[in-house]
Amino acid sequence: MIAPAQPDLVTVNIDGKEIAVPRGTNVIEAARLVAIDVPHYCYHPKLSVVGNCRMCLIEMGLPAVDPATKAPIMDPASGKQKINWMPRPQIGCATNVSPGLHVRTTTPQIKDCREGVMEFLLINHPLDCPICDQAGECKLQEQATQYGRGYSRFVEQKNVKPKRTPLGPRVMLDDERCILCSRCIRFCKEVAKDDVLGFIDRGSFSTLTCYPGKQLENNYSLNTVDICPVGALTSTDFRFKMRVWFLKQTNSIDTESSVGANTVVWSREGVIYRITPRRNDAVNDTWMADSGRLLYKQVAAPDRLSAITVQGAAGTLASAAAAASTLFQAGAVAVVGSGRSTVEEQFLTKQLAATLGARVSLVSRVGQGDKILISADRNPNLRGALVTGLIDTLPSAQLAALGAAIEAGQVKTVVAIGEDLAAAGLTAAQLAKVSIVYLGTHANATSVAAKIVVPTLTVFEKAGTFINQQFRIQKFARAVPGPAGASDDLAALSALIAAAGGAAIAADLPAIWAQLAAEVPALATMTYRNIPDTGLLLDGTPWSALPFVEGETLHYKPAAAPALATA
Amino acid sequence: MAVIPVDRKPLSFAERTYMPQILSGMKITFKHLMAPKVTMEYPEERPAIPAGYRGVPTLVKDPNGREKCVSCQLCEFVCPPKAIRITPGEIPPDAPTRHVEKAPQAFDIDMLRCIYCGLCQEVCPEEAIFLQQQYTMTGYSREEMVNHKDRLYELGGTLPDEHYKWDKKKAAEEHGNAH
Numbered sequence: 001m002i003a004p005a006q007p008d009l010v011t012v013n014i015d016g017k018e019i020a021v022p023r024g025t026n027v028i029e030a031a032r033l034v035a036i037d038v039p040h041y042c043y044h045p046k047l048s049v050v051g052n053c054r055m056c057l058i059e060m061g062l063p064a065v066d067p068a069t070k071a072p073i074m075d076p077a078s079g080k081q082k083i084n085w086m087p088r089p090q091i092g093c094a095t096n097v098s099p100g101l102h103v104r105t106t107t108p109q110i111k112d113c114r115e116g117v118m119e120f121l122l123i124n125h126p127l128d129c130p131i132c133d134q135a136g137e138c139k140l141q142e143q144a145t146q147y148g149r150g151y152s153r154f155v156e157q158k159n160v161k162p163k164r165t166p167l168g169p170r171v172m173l174d175d176e177r178c179i180l181c182s183r184c185i186r187f188c189k190e191v192a193k194d195d196v197l198g199f200i201d202r203g204s205f206s207t208l209t210c211y212p213g214k215q216l217e218n219n220y221s222l223n224t225v226d227i228c229p230v231g232a233l234t235s236t237d238f239r240f241k242m243r244v245w246f247l248k249q250t251n252s253i254d255t256e257s258s259v260g261a262n263t264v265v266w267s268r269e270g271v272i273y274r275i276t277p278r279r280n281d282a283v284n285d286t287w288m289a290d291s292g293r294l295l296y297k298q299v300a301a302p303d304r305l306s307a308i309t310v311q312g313a314a315g316t317l318a319s320a321a322a323a324a325s326t327l328f329q330a331g332a333v334a335v336v337g338s339g340r341s342t343v344e345e346q347f348l349t350k351q352l353a354a355t356l357g358a359r360v361s362l363v364s365r366v367g368q369g370d371k372i373l374i375s376a377d378r379n380p381n382l383r384g385a386l387v388t389g390l391i392d393t394l395p396s397a398q399l400a401a402l403g404a405a406i407e408a409g410q411v412k413t414v415v416a417i418g419e420d421l422a423a424a425g426l427t428a429a430q431l432a433k434v435s436i437v438y439l440g441t442h443a444n445a446t447s448v449a450a451k452i453v454v455p456t457l458t459v460f461e462k463a464g465t466f467i468n469q470q471f472r473i474q475k476f477a478r479a480v481p482g483p484a485g486a487s488d489d490l491a492a493l494s495a496l497i498a499a500a501g502g503a504a505i506a507a508d509l510p511a512i513w514a515q516l517a518a519e520v521p522a523l524a525t526m527t528y529r530n531i532p533d534t535g536l537l538l539d540g541t542p543w544s545a546l547p548f549v550e551g552e553t554l555h556y557k558p559a560a561a562p563a564l565a566t567a
Numbered sequence: 568m569a570v571i572p573v574d575r576k577p578l579s580f581a582e583r584t585y586m587p588q589i590l591s592g593m594k595i596t597f598k599h600l601m602a603p604k605v606t607m608e609y610p611e612e613r614p615a616i617p618a619g620y621r622g623v624p625t626l627v628k629d630p631n632g633r634e635k636c637v638s639c640q641l642c643e644f645v646c647p648p649k650a651i652r653i654t655p656g657e658i659p660p661d662a663p664t665r666h667v668e669k670a671p672q673a674f675d676i677d678m679l680r681c682i683y684c685g686l687c688q689e690v691c692p693e694e695a696i697f698l699q700q701q702y703t704m705t706g707y708s709r710e711e712m713v714n715h716k717d718r719l720y721e722l723g724g725t726l727p728d729e730h731y732k733w734d735k736k737k738a739a740e741e742h743g744n745a746h
Contacts, residue, residue, distance in 0.1 A: 127732075130639035130692045131669040160739050163668065164660075240657045240669050243640045 012101040027092035027103055028056055036105055039114060039143045041121075041229045042181035043093035046285045047190060053121075053181050055143065056092035057113040059104040061085035089113050114147040122148065124159040124204060125230075126176045134231030136244040140179065159204050167197070167209075168216035170236050170290055171225060178208050178232035184224035191287060192372070194218040208232070220372065222290045226276055237294065238274045247273055250479035251533060253466050254284075254292040255340060255459050257367070258377040259553050260468030261288040262534070265296065265460055265479040272296035272460060272480055280534045283472065283555055289373050298458055299480065303443040305455035306485040317487055317495050320452050325499035327413045327435050327451070333358040334402055334411045337390050338418040339365070339379025341489070342464030343473070344512045346381070347520070348493035348505065349417055350390045355502030358415070361402045362395035363424040366549050375469055375550040383467035386543050387522045394546055398425030406430045413437065415496065418456065418489075420444040439492050455486040462488060463509060465531065469550050471540030473523070475531045616700040621685045623701040624676055625723030626716070627694075633664050633733070634720065635695035638671035642687035642696055650680035651687060666737045674716040678704045693732075697723065 009020040014027070017034045028038045029045065041053035064073040064082040075082040083102045089110060092103075104110065122144065129135045161175035185197045185208070196214040199206050210216055216224065225233045247266035252275070254261035261284035266274045275296055277288035298304075308315045310323045327333075335353040337346060337360050353360045362385055365378035385391045403426050405411045414421065415437045422431060422445035431449040438450035447453050461482035465475045482488070490507040498504045505512065513528045522538050544559055551558060581587055607614065616622070628634050638655035656672030658665050687696045701722055706712045714722070 126736075130641070131637045131667070135639070157739060163666070240638075240655050242655065243644070245644060246640070 010097050010099045010101075012097045012099075012103065014103045015105055021097055023097065025097050027058055027060070027095045027097065027101075030097050031092065031103070031105060038092045038105055039139075039147070040093055041139055041179060042183060044183050044186075044227055044286075046287075047183060047186045047227075049094050050182055050186065051091045051094040053179065054091060054117050055114060055121075057089040057110055057117070058092045058095070059085060059107055059110055060090050060095060061102040061104075062098070063100040063102075111147070114143070115149065118143055118147040119149060119153070121179050122152070123154050124176070125179075126158065128174075128177060128231070131240075132174075132177065132231040133234045133239055133244075134177075134228070138231060139229035161207065165209075166236070167233070168221050171216050171221050172234050172236050172239060173208060174232050174234065175207055177230050179230055180206055180208070181229055183227045183229065184208070184233060187220075187224055187227060188216070188218070191223070191285075192218050192220040194220075197224075219289045219291055219370065219374070220287060222293055223277070223287045226286070235274070235293075242268060242273045248479075250477050251278060252460065252476040252479060253380065253474050254288055254373075255295065255380040255466070256289060256292045256378065257369075257373075257375045258380060258382060258469040258550060259284065259373050259375050259556070260380060260466055260472065260474055260535075261292060261373050262474065263288055263292065267460075267479050270480045272299055278533075282534065282537075283468065283470070283474075284373055285554065287373060287554075289370075291374070296460060298442065299460055301442060304483060305441060305443055305447060305453060306483055308455065308485070308487070309453045311451055315452075317454065317492065320454050321495040321499040323452050324415075324437050324496055325501075327437065328356060328500045330412055332410060332412040334405065334414050335360045336399065336402070336414060336416045336419050336421060336424070337362050337385060339363065339377075339382040339385060339395070340418055341381060341384075342462070343381065343384040343388055343467060343523075344464050344509060344516070345417070345489050345493060346385050346390045347388045347512065347516055348490060348497065350388055351502060351505065352415065352493060352497050352500060353390075355497055355500040356415075359402075359405075360390055361399050362391050363399065363419045364395040364397045366397065369551045369553065371552055372554050375553050375556070377469065377549050380468070381466040383469065383471055383540070383543070384465070384473075386546075387467055387471075387473075387538065388516070388520055394548070400425065402426065403430050406433055409433075416440070416446050416450070417493070419446070421446045422449075437496070439489065439496075441486075454492045455483075456489045456492055457482040457486055461486070462490075463528075465528070467538065468535075469548070469553070469556050471538040471543075472535040473526075473531060473538055474535035475528065475533075616702070620700055620702070621683045621698040623678065623704055623714070623722060624681060624683075624687055624696055624698050624719075625701070626674060626719040627697055627723040627726045628720065629728040629731070630725055631734070632725070633667075634670055635693050635728075636671050636674065637667060637669045637693055637695070638674070639669075639692060641690045641692065645686045645690045647684060647686065648680040648682050650677045650682075651675070652677070664733070666740060667733050671716060674719060676714045676719065677712065678714060679709060679712045694726075694728070694730075697726065699723065 008023040010023050011018055011020045012030055014031050014034050015036055019034050021030045028040055028043055031038045038056045040056040042050055043056060061083040064084045066073055072081045163174050165173040167173045188197050189195045196210050196216050198211060200209050201207055222235055225235045246268045250265045252263045252265045254263050262278040262280040264276050264278045265272055275293045277284060277286055279286045308320050310320050333356045335358045337349040339362055366376055367378050369376035411434055413435045417439045436450035437452045438447050439454045439456050440447060441456055441458050460479045463478045465473050467473045494505050494507040509528045516523050517526060626636055638653050640653050643651045643653050652675045653671050654673040656670060658668055658670050685698050688698050
């Protein structure tokens, strides 16, 4: 990594506090650095500035200079340079810092301005908070407690607008609540590159709508719900399901593709209600794909495996390990690892394969990349398998080599870790020829054919790390407890290693990380605890020659072979 | 320990007959026999409950029979012993109260947990939950002691409404300032 050049810093004074910020920063961001909150609705750090809500008004002043000589004019009272304060307030979002800029955010004039803006915004706002999904995370609610007047001077009738207009399959619009901040419009235009939203009509008739014949149906539409500062845009999936203040937030990672978008899983009492993006400026900014938000539904899916079975009969982890031990003693074992497993699980998979002397296959999943936050490689942790040494070349799409080995009778037992062998290209006849040990979360052709089935946990029910396409190692935490009958992946793998005759490994993260740091050179100085929430970039140069399938995404540019992009 | 001798006064003749004590006791008995009754024949007879009494929490409907609760879950949030459990739900778009959009799918109050504090009534923005005058809750099992939504409405009945907030909203939608 080449260190970024030292940015051009300018010193500004915000409410009496001096701070040096990069040139081009706006006043809202500069104030944030000195922990001063400038309220705003339309401004969003990752979108263009329009300045239409007028909430972020500030007073600004510049050091006075003599117009003729350009010499600083000194204030004799303080001995400092005089500040020429502008008579009218300015909007903070569209005011970029300049050297010596002085800003006041708490003067009576500013308070008056904000109260005036709030009063206008609330004039036609319905008294909807009891039924509004945004309640609890609503900027309008928050600012109303500081700048609202507590009663309304508006005696006329409020505007009536449509309350439930579907903008697309996943987004519902409540027009009465909309404050016309245009964040959703700018998001669609600038980030999703799908320009479908716009305002029509004037004045109090202004309405957000889709262009004729279009719908807000791109795979990033739910980000408009996240950035809506009020409850105008709501998700049809989360709508009226649960109030946000009950939900526990857990940091997680989107497992859809190798982008590894940072997410927050919102759960209550072991039930997940929604998934939203978590800001990580190096990976996903503040966005995530809609498809990743529905992944929580796999947790309570009806085809979820819930009991250990050995030869079709109910068993325990010990009996499964004993049965596996018998299979392993016959030799000729193949291990199918997974690019969906965590780094820790892949490390244990490698230990298992090494103990068994087994060959390891990985299943490749390649889809269409969308150049934003879905990459072509749909395995969230293929890089983890490379870093831990589970594999040293990229996996092929089909398990053809394994299939041929089964046909030739060289493989008698297959340990499938989270992978459906039938979906990965093995035929039913090939599956019937081998004994299968299956560790996985959901029922599929492999779990039906398997001799030993150990149900494991989904990404929401365990903690671990993934390494994304940038070779950024990112950790996720456990949001909800696993279902009864499911075993922790690490415990199951540890039991299999013991069954194969290897040294037992404690199935907890600190113990595995001690071993990972000792044996994996790329992770030598790390522990699970000291990985920051936004991840840690590893050195990917040892693998830079491999023909990765990913094309360009939001914060990733393929290093080599762009011909393979968006395969 | 010092020993303190106590003089035992010999009883007088009247005292030895026990008559003064019996008569004074009978006087109290007869006084109460004549006095107005202070007990009541519970459960056939019930006391008058003062206004503001905090009895069993109930859900109420407005005079038009609309269920007032919109499942905002503030009572669930504020409830100190976590006795309230609400499953929010959407009002189907073909219902007459569709403009309210939201109503509870399930509303359970566990009366074994309820401490009759009245915070749910105080916090309710829709004036839908009231601690009314019902003061006895009995049951043979723990399940019976959980009041479900239909039971809560049965206990609550209908109360007068000062605001008709949602009716006004509907009227505005139909005739008012429609955009």
